Amino acid sequence: FGFTQQEVNELLNEYNFLEQKDEVKEWYDGYLFGSTEIYNPWSVLKYVLKAIQSKPEPESFWANTSSNELVVNYIKQSDQVLHDEFEILMQGKSIIKDIKPELTYRDMDNINNVYSFLLLTGYLKIKRQVNKYTYELIIPNKEVYEIYHQSFMDYFTEYKASKKNKFVEALKQEDIVQASTILVSLMKKSLSFYDNYESFYHGFLLGLLDNYQVESNREFGDGRLDIVIYPEIFQDKAIVIECKHSKNADYLLKDSQEAIKQIHDNHYLEGVLEKGYQDVVGYGISFFKKQCYITKININ
Template sequence: MGMFLNSIAPFEEYKRLAKTRFFVDKTDIIREILTAVVEDGQRYFCITRPRRFGKSIMANMLGAFFGRAECGEQIFGHLKVAECRYYPEYLNSHEVIYIDFSRLPRDCKSYEQYKERIQDGINCDLLKAYPESKLRADRSIWDNLQTVFEQEHVRFIFVMDEWDAVFHKDFVTEKDKKNYLEFLRDLLKGQAYVEFAYMTGVLPIAKYSSGSEINMFKEYDMVATEKFSEYFGFLDGEVDALFDIYQRTTPNAKITREDLAEWYDGYHTASGRRLYNPRSVIGALTDNQINSYWTSSGPYDEIFYYIRNHIEEIRDDLVLMVSGEHIEMKLQGYAATSTELHTKNQVYSAMVVYGLLTYADGAVLIPNRELMDKFNELLLEKESLGYVYRLAKESGRMLKATLAGDTRTMAEILKLAHDTEAPIFSYNSEIELSAVVNLVYLAARDKYRVEREDKAGEGYVDFIFYPERKGADALLLELKVNGTPEEAIRQIRNRNYALRFRGKMGEPAKYTGRILAVGISYDRKTKEHSCKVEAL
């Protein structure tokens, strides 16, 4: 056992995880990999996903399963992989070289220091493991590995996590990046001692390489490739099972199954299956509290980082996306580097790769409530967004005016929005009007759960504002283009939308405050907004 060769660390990490209350068995990926290796002759796998989507867990699992550090029967004997026909032959059967490329040597200030830690560490492990092979510490890793293969007929499995981490280090130059790719090529490409190589990262190889250096890898991303997609993130059935465990084992369980869907669902695989953010689901169930677990674990001003140079192109889309609309877009297959984000397409491609947006049916969208909150913060904080920022800032006043029945102020704010020079305010359909209304009520999201086109009574109301506090006023908001606010109020009454707040027969009311019907209309001919507020 060594730091890189047959390290005990992946085994211990996965063993610890497998004992946890909310463990999800994803070991079928081992069966799929072995089928590809043994039956199809595939040897090089690169799987890219946003951070915190289970990449390191999968890497630890592979190291624990294939490596010789410890006997894995205690972990894997009762998991899905035990049913695989290759299980007895491959469990703890190989020499595994495990490299976490995000790890740095102490006081690392250069790429040479970074590479030497890996090269010297692997050579040191090989010399200890094969003392009879007359290996030399001053030789390249690949020469020593080739010597072991020639003398001992041993092949190695490479498990490499965070392959792209080095590209984000300040000390790495453009020349260093090229040298790093050549290092991976020399270590892995066409080498007889490689049984197979499994590599993970956030960004696909095409981001940094023309493909010639390490084009032996077959790449699997979340947007374009179906294979392996169900192993990164949680599927609906898996979240159902976790929620059942949560209900049985958590005193005073506060989270609903609907909460998990609203906050953490919304990502999509290439096959169209929906995925939940795994870090956030586990965090919420463990803490018995809905919170922003994924977005709070990184520098989430990075949303603005991607759009800051393309505000003119993107801000109208932002208005639509924060209201729940999809933006049609044909994405590129990879995210360009920050200096190469020249088009809106490239910006959205990068944001999908990093998990800040999701992609489905030819459109990008904000996946869930957790990320929606971050986009809302962006609109309220970044003055450079221009009219979007100014109108978002008015949203506190808009809510206050609505609760007070001050329809004059409401119409004034809507006129201010419409007078802004932007295509979205042409109101070619009620979608644009809905987006603008959502923007001018943005601050309400601190006090309300706002749903668009939610089922209520005998139909679908344009907006429902569910108060976070039981005694606060609830709002039903209906929009009319070329209609009147009175028509909107009449529709709210006639279709019994207020039933949404009154609970079932014999049950106490869900909300004890007023239920306000809000009608907002726009007349294309006069270019005027009209508003009406009535208590139901």
Template sequence: MKTCKEMAEVWNVTERTVTTFCKSGKIPGAIKDGRIWKIPDDAKKPVDGRVSSGKYIKQAVAKEKKPLPIGISDYVRAQSEYYYVDKTLLIKEFLDQKPLVSLFTRPRRFGKTLNMDMLRAFFEISDDDTSKYFKDKAIWNCGEAYRSHQGKYPVVFLTFKDVKFDSWDMTFAKISELLQEEFGRHMELCESDKLETYELDYFKKILGGQANEVELSSSLQKLSKMLTEHYGKAPIIIIDEYDTPIQEGYSKNFYDEIIGFMRNFFSGAFKDNKNLSYGFLTGILRIAQESIFSGLNNLTVNSVMDEEYDNFFGFTDSEVHEMLDYYRVLDKEMELKDWYDGYLFGNEEIYNPWSVINYISKGCIPQAYWVNTGKNEILEDVLKVATDDITERLYALLQGERVIARIDQNVVYRSLSEDPANIYSLLLVAGYLKIPKKELQADGSYLCEVSIPNREIAAVYKSEILSHLLQIGAITRTTANKIAESLYVNDLKKLQTAIAEYMDKTISFYDAGAEGFYHGLVLGLIALMDNQYKIKSNRESGDGRYDISLIPREKKYPGIIMELKWKKGLAADELETLAEEALIQIDNKRYDFEMREDGIENILKLGIAFSGKEIKIKTE
């Protein structure tokens, strides 16, 4: 008889999955001895509908299960028509702490908009009985002290998640349209006998889309005053993805205009506004240095480094396990964890919710789903300003290592060009890094060990690096395709030609004698080949040598060893001699020993010499 742990190793599933099989009676002969399940040695792994065919899973889900809420940010619809992960205890935690204004900073697609709409649906006064949307949720079991807040507040709700335009004029027009719609949600004010004539005139001006920039910048302040007068209770103001237009302003050169508007807009809503019960904002960055929240001493910031609210954005391990069990794909738990887990919010390990629901709904096929949900401007900007030190650290991160970085939570978008070292702070809050270890410094920043969270984010890095190399001309699409094709069909000769083309392009583009060349070279190889290879390098800058080993992850691929040598001012015959020396050195120093010990017999050896922009490659 075997234990659940032993059988989990045999079946390549989690121990929890085997325990679930036992509890549900799906393993014939399994018996419980005290608190331990014992399983016959010859027991067969239950099929239980757990097939890898995406088509079957999607058909089964469509017939038997609720669909997953891909792209659904409407709480009422999400919890009634789709599989909903209950995050309503966020309401309890908020009501326990009662901060006046809360800012939640999390990466995109981590459930910020859905959570904010949940808060709106819970707190907002409505003609309908909206308590029915919460009676089967966790918050309803917390007692009358919490239920008494349901449906008792006027609410102002704005989401800026789609305010992505190329100019300030277009951005302002969209913000005006959003405010027009939100004022339209409060048409009861038009009939109110508690408002002054000038207030009604202002309301109608916004409703008609006739307000100028100055008038619109005070709209939240004026609307909150009118709602307080009408209802006799100050409203809750919710601003979702407040920094989306700010990021667009940074990348599209209207930064000063958007910052100037937002400063007045938010100041009227949240600073010394007596007509405010509570305020909520979400975004990616905390932009304190821009004085958007200047003087706002009632703002409570909850970032990815804070323990409060750490399990309410994204999915926890238990929530993912329950979801996989519901869709009968528990055997995919380890794969899903490898690809989409690994974020650390406060002390909680978190899965990317967007990727998890896409993975399950698309037949449990692992892909980089998150990368397709928006632009990766932050990574693009990092590669544009990357120093040699930063490039080397990116290389280390992609090899699965941890690097030391100082994290400043007050970093702003434009600080990247002022100090490239700020990239780690931006990458962290945007979801491209996690912090396994941190230490608070005297200046309020953190000295941290950072690493890449999971396989999906590693794939995003590689995709962006490859796009960058293509964009700047360090490599051509033809060469990249040739490498991919030769690996796919295991054509050693074609692979050799493709690598030679890559080396030639790289050396021609970069300054071949500089450290940046080496780092760019290896980063490119990782982007091109890391799915098939583990890449090791041993730089020795003294004599210019830099040998690179590409160790195949599967035995069907050849091993690749490159020995690089360079000298200044070599003639063609001298360059050929140096390349020959590099090739001989691979054999003399037995660089292939490790690969052959691992059973890799097919090894491609490349002796590469270059001088200035000239290159010569010798192979066996």
């Protein structure tokens, strides 16, 4: 299943790299079979081969052989908690989780089994057993840390960026159902129930739009609009957004319509057209905790 410490020492000594044994241990050791700690054999051999051909320099060889597709699927199902727990692990700290000792293919599709999968596939190791099915888990070595750093955390960023782009595209296409679905999904992954006030939601939307040309809280028309998203070319569609915070879920529709009235009464859409843009759509978005309601307004 792997190399023991003695076997690694003998291999390094054979090729005059014994001085690198501490580096090799830091990068490729850390797995347990029973009570025996072993090294990743593939990576140790790749390290030695690279050292012979050029110079002894560690890297995450395992990252180049694993597709990590199941981890990507877990990330797509995940919320902010998984992201934060990965960050804790990357700080060299441990987390305590319940573990299923065996996983079927069906089990692997369940986000609740993510840590069982990561442990059974070598992305984590047991630091100690808390009780029968509960363990304290850590990242086993620096090679695996690099996979978290270079791959897993990037997947979080890429997936969220994809969602943000789809949200804006849904607004451009005036697909309120799709836009609402994406926005609720992003809120569930990112927000706490304590993040429940208007200025927070305004800032949250701005965070989703950080790759777009946006103006916020500017004098516009006959008022001060919340957000306008400008397209790259004048022929494309601009988007005006007015945010409202509802005191409970029953007020979401009413508050969204109130936001639309504000866009209409203050002539925000006309103000965008006066800048030379040829098309514009407005949205009133009301928020309550992790729920929202979107209402649309066009130029009459």
